[in-house]
Every structure is written in C-alpha cells, then in structure tokens.
Amino acid sequence: MTYTFIGDIHSAADDLAVLLQAPALQDSRLIFLGDYIDGSGSRSGAIEPAPLDTLAVLDIVIDRVKQHQDIALLGNHDDFWRQTARGDELSFQTWRLNGGAKSWRRLGIHSSNSQVVTVALNRSPLVKYTRFLAELPLTWSTDHLLAVHAGIDWDYPLDRQVRDDLLWIRDPYYFDMDKSWHRNSTGKVIVTGHTPVQAMSHDSYGCIKMQADAQDIPRYLIDAGSRSGAANGGIFALTLSATGAVVAQNWVINQKLFEN
Known part of the structure; x- marks a missing residue:
C-alpha cells in the first residue's frame, strides 16, 4: 500500500478536483493534512481572482473519509x-x-x-x-510514518505533545539552534503542512525535504501555498511507500497538474 499526503487546500476546490485525478492517487490511501478552509483569491501576477469554495472542499474531503476510509487531520x-x-x-x-x-x-x-x-x-x-x-484527529501514524498539520516539539515524546504545537509550531520544529535542520528523533518519516514552502525557500517545487545529514530520517513540508497569494501557489501531494520511500510527487497550480 502507498500513502499520499495532501497539503493545505484553503478552499481551492478546483485544484483539489484536478489533483485527485492524478494516477499516483488512484490506489493510494489519502492523508489530508488540514487547513481546508479560508484562503485568498488573489494571486501575484494574475488579473482574475482565483475561486474559493470552502464547502466544496469540505464535501470532497468528507466523501473521501466516508467512502474511501481516507484520513483528514485538523489544521x-x-x-x-x-x-x-x-x-x-x-x-x-x-x-x-x-x-x-x-x-x-x-x-x-x-x-x-x-x-x-x-x-x-x-x-x-x-x-x-x-x-x-x-x-478530526491531530495526528496519524504507522510504524514508519507520522503526519501532523504543523509539527512537533522535540522536547516531548509523541504521546505528550501539546495541542497548540501540533497545530501551530514552526521554527522550533524545523530548525536547530544554529538554524540548520533539526534532527528527526522520532524514528518515523514526518510529513507536515502549515507553513507555505514559498516562505521558506524561493525555489521549492511545492515540497521541502528536511534532513540534518544523509543519515537523518527525512521530514517533508508540503504546504505548497494554496490560495496564499503566491504566483506558484497550489496543492501538493506526496506519495510514500509504507516504509517512507518517495513513490510520486504531484502538484496542481491553477488547475494544471504537474507530476514528478
């Protein structure tokens, strides 16, 4: 089985509908990382505002959870x-x-x-x-994978995380004291959303891979800036194997699907 993690959507029902047609998602269990609502219709460099349809997004996610046993986390x-x-x-x-x-x-x-x-x-x-x-739950995990909206506090074990950190944490999760990537001490590949990749790097393809070094278990940030106002804002989907190997990457911007 593969697992596909879908980053922040922010009312982009049109992009979500296109993303769900990607071949890699058809036989994969979907894990939505939260932030289904809100969002901005403006897009840098665009004349027409992007459509926002919060209830259509929620209808799609509810259907996936009820009909396909997919997982939706709280953002x-x-x-x-x-x-x-x-x-x-x-x-x-x-x-x-x-x-x-x-x-x-x-x-x-x-x-x-x-x-x-x-x-x-x-x-x-x-x-x-x-x-x-x-x-909606705050986390989802297997023996090898962990999904959460924002991240975790490294000072506490997974079963003692504070709710606000799971929903809101940023830099203390991403970085060490010297601003290098924090080492992943959980033993699991972690996938999060919450912070648009455009706020972290100008050349990111919708996803940032974080590793302290080559031996560190990777973490992925996949908030691709949907309805954030960014010119390249979209929805990112990361498909992993049961042990955390990357199987596929898909990104939708302005209803156009990109595959990697």
Missing part, C-alpha cells in the same frame, strides 16, 4: 471554525484576523458578531461541517 484554520462553534471568543477573534470575516460571508454568514457566527455554525446547512471538523 489550525479548521480549529478556528471548531472552537468558534463552541463559543470560544479568542478563537473567534483570531479567526477574524486571519481571514475569518471573508470566509463567513462565503459561508452565508453576513455578520461579524461572535454570537451570530457561533449560532450559524451550529445550524443547517453548516452544522454538518462543524460536526465533521469536531471529530
């Missing part, structure tokens, strides 16, 4: 929705500052009042998505 943006639906004011305000106000309008919520938003997320037609997001 930090998805957690905004989840916690706001529970009435958490801090999550509501953080979401508002990170694209929430525009997202609410796309969801049919024409208010920035926290109580109004909370009620709408718990009523039809949005409540089914709220219930789905409420059930």
Whole structure:
C-alpha cells in the first residue's frame, strides 16, 4: 500500500478536483493534512481572482473519509471554525484576523458578531461541517510514518505533545539552534503542512525535504501555498511507500497538474 499526503487546500476546490485525478492517487490511501478552509483569491501576477469554495472542499474531503476510509487531520484554520462553534471568543477573534470575516460571508454568514457566527455554525446547512471538523484527529501514524498539520516539539515524546504545537509550531520544529535542520528523533518519516514552502525557500517545487545529514530520517513540508497569494501557489501531494520511500510527487497550480 502507498500513502499520499495532501497539503493545505484553503478552499481551492478546483485544484483539489484536478489533483485527485492524478494516477499516483488512484490506489493510494489519502492523508489530508488540514487547513481546508479560508484562503485568498488573489494571486501575484494574475488579473482574475482565483475561486474559493470552502464547502466544496469540505464535501470532497468528507466523501473521501466516508467512502474511501481516507484520513483528514485538523489544521489550525479548521480549529478556528471548531472552537468558534463552541463559543470560544479568542478563537473567534483570531479567526477574524486571519481571514475569518471573508470566509463567513462565503459561508452565508453576513455578520461579524461572535454570537451570530457561533449560532450559524451550529445550524443547517453548516452544522454538518462543524460536526465533521469536531471529530478530526491531530495526528496519524504507522510504524514508519507520522503526519501532523504543523509539527512537533522535540522536547516531548509523541504521546505528550501539546495541542497548540501540533497545530501551530514552526521554527522550533524545523530548525536547530544554529538554524540548520533539526534532527528527526522520532524514528518515523514526518510529513507536515502549515507553513507555505514559498516562505521558506524561493525555489521549492511545492515540497521541502528536511534532513540534518544523509543519515537523518527525512521530514517533508508540503504546504505548497494554496490560495496564499503566491504566483506558484497550489496543492501538493506526496506519495510514500509504507516504509517512507518517495513513490510520486504531484502538484496542481491553477488547475494544471504537474507530476514528478
């Protein structure tokens, strides 16, 4: 069996539909790394805005989980929705500052009042998505593979990770004190999203491989900047064998599929 990890989508239903047609994904189990919602329609150098369809993305992911037994992890943006639906004011305000106000309008919520938003997320037609997001796990793993939205804190074992780190951590997961890649101490190949590769490197093909040295077990960052405003922003899919060897890499930008 192969496993295909799919990075941050951010409402790009059109790109996701194209990606799912890639040959490498047809007999592979899919692991979605979170951040299905929010996103920007602007793209550097483009005249027309890119379409955003949050509910279409969620419908696709829900179908994959229910009909194909694929895995969907929770991302930090998805957690905004989840916690706001529970009435958490801090999550509501953080979401508002990170694209929430525009997202609410796309969801049919024409208010920035926290109580109004909370009620709408718990009523039809949005409540089914709220219930789905409420059930999503933070991690997925096998003997050789580990998937998480953001990363881990190296100071703690996997069974003692803090929720906020799994959803939010960046540099302490990526780098050592001298800004070289941190050594992977888990014994597993790790795949994460959360930070667009464009923010880390200007020449990355949608994916960054991180190794402290040739003997270090690799980690992969596959947030390809979907709906981030980057000219080359898209959705990346990394297909690995059961032991972590790279089988295929696919990337969709503006509905065009690239294969490697």
